[in-house]
Amino acid sequence: xxxxxxxxxxxxxxxxxxxxxxxxxxxxxxxxxxxxxxxxxxxxxxxxxxxxxxxxxxxxxxxxxxxxxxxxxxxxxxxxxxxxxxxxxxxxxxxxxxxxxxxxxxxxxxxxxxxxxxxxxxxxxxxxxxxxxxxxxxxxxxxxxxxxxxxxxxxxxxxxxxxxxxxxxxxxxxxxxxxxxxxxxxxxxxxxxxxxxxxxxxxxxxxxxxxxxxxxxxxxxxxxxxxxxxxxxxxxxxxxxxxxxxxxxxxxxxxxxxxxxxxxxxxxxxxxxxxxxxxxxxxxxxxxxxxxxxxxxxxxxxxxxxxxxxxxxxxxxxxxxxxxxxxxxxxxxxxxxxxxxxxxxxxxxxxxxxxxxxxxxxxxxxxxxxxxxxxxxxxxxxxxxxxxxxxxxxxxxxxxxxxxxxxxxxxxxxxxxxxxxxxxxxxxxxxxxxxxxxxxxxxxxxxxxxxxxxxxxxxxxxxxxxxxxxxxxxxxxxxxxxxxxxxxxxxxxxxxx
Numbered sequence: 001x002x003x004x005x006x007x008x009x010x011x012x013x014x015x016x017x018x019x020x021x022x023x024x025x026x027x028x029x030x031x032x033x034x035x036x037x038x039x040x041x042x043x044x045x046x047x048x049x050x051x052x053x054x055x056x057x058x059x060x061x062x063x064x065x066x067x068x069x070x071x072x073x074x075x076x077x078x079x080x081x082x083x084x085x086x087x088x089x090x091x092x093x094x095x096x097x098x099x100x101x102x103x104x105x106x107x108x109x110x111x112x113x114x115x116x117x118x119x120x121x122x123x124x125x126x127x128x129x130x131x132x133x134x135x136x137x138x139x140x141x142x143x144x145x146x147x148x149x150x151x152x153x154x155x156x157x158x159x160x161x162x163x164x165x166x167x168x169x170x171x172x173x174x175x176x177x178x179x180x181x182x183x184x185x186x187x188x189x190x191x192x193x194x195x196x197x198x199x200x201x202x203x204x205x206x207x208x209x210x211x212x213x214x215x216x217x218x219x220x221x222x223x224x225x226x227x228x229x230x231x232x233x234x235x236x237x238x239x240x241x242x243x244x245x246x247x248x249x250x251x252x253x254x255x256x257x258x259x260x261x262x263x264x265x266x267x268x269x270x271x272x273x274x275x276x277x278x279x280x281x282x283x284x285x286x287x288x289x290x291x292x293x294x295x296x297x298x299x300x301x302x303x304x305x306x307x308x309x310x311x312x313x314x315x316x317x318x319x320x321x322x323x324x325x326x327x328x329x330x331x332x333x334x335x336x337x338x339x340x341x342x343x344x345x346x347x348x349x350x351x352x353x354x355x356x357x358x359x360x361x362x363x364x365x366x367x368x369x370x371x372x373x374x375x376x377x378x379x380x381x382x383x384x385x386x387x388x389x390x391x392x393x394x395x396x397x398x399x400x401x402x403x404x405x406x407x408x409x410x411x412x413x414x415x416x417x418x419x420x421x422x423x424x425x426x427x428x429x430x431x432x433x434x435x436x437x438x439x440x441x442x443x444x445x446x447x448x449x450x451x452x453x454x455x456x457x458x459x460x461x462x463x464x465x466x467x468x469x470x471x472x473x474x475x476x477x478x479x480x481x482x483x484x485x486x487x488x489x490x491x492x493x494x495x496x497x
Contacts, residue, residue, distance in 0.1 A: 190447020
């Protein structure tokens, strides 16, 4: 009722996406009974309390508690009347099962009320910040990015590095509100699994909880289809930190087959190595993904080892607006935008509205322009409908006689700071990045449309001699089709399909 009466724009602004019943049931049934007669539950962004209902139904049927204390937070004044109706019905239902339900609905901002739990100071008398602890925490938190000057960002500054997302703050705080044997069950975007912006958050989260169950969906569009959510989502069950030995990874195409997912158990360190600096979460869904992960882990090369770097294009269009032109002139050089880069091809000029293909060489652009030498250009963003997350193209300095070249901010560029990338290195790196196996590897830890330089910088690479060999072969063959690229890469790296 509420969802139908609310504008889509309003729900997106609030990061508010209600959990479908099938997902609520699935998440509720992930809770393992603790057989205490009195249990406590937290739902920190409850909406209409679907998740609380599903969890309580499961616990009442499986562990038969005599009393449940349910604490909920919700700030949307429009949704709270519906929440109260649900809680009244839930209380009646519990009474019929001879269970006493105490529900506490707090019309407050969960993060602002509990951010002090993130502090880790300890006194002679225990933790500096004391709060209620819970046996179960279940949540579909709001999802939206926070500005650096947002009150939530400032309150949680210790776990924020760059642009934060509100859902990560919910997870971090909840990790401190669990009883020693408690469980927290969340559905969130996958974006936390890698990248610099979530580095501080991952360090904090995995210090306080460990994951023992992850569920993945193969499609973005089915999970919250009513709310037009295109995020790649995961469901996780977490416990207070100790040395986890294994993690179960569960997988379904969408909601329709959620009741019969594929499951496999992995060694915990193969999914997230908590002793590593990055603490990236890898999420393979089948044996093909496993084989690719094993292949990449067998390589000991990387960009830094080979004297290669990756950076973000320095031309920020709105700052360079007065210098960008649609046509070439004596004082301009080519400017490459995201749409100029397709797999294996830098296409220039390609006229597009408000995307001038040339930039002036002037004192005001001196810091924005790059020497005209060999690069690999790589899109920083993929379209939601792109079949590949990685889209790279070779750029050769001898393609033009210009002294400089402009690379816009939505592109990354790979280069050798001291000297030049060899022609075979440019082609070899481009082929690898455009291949299916590199794309599949990237997708095991990247769940959004962003392709960050940080993630590529740490990506394992085969021996530099192998990269050059691949580059030479494709130059000699002069065939840049994706089918040939994949065949060529498979010649070198045998992967069971």
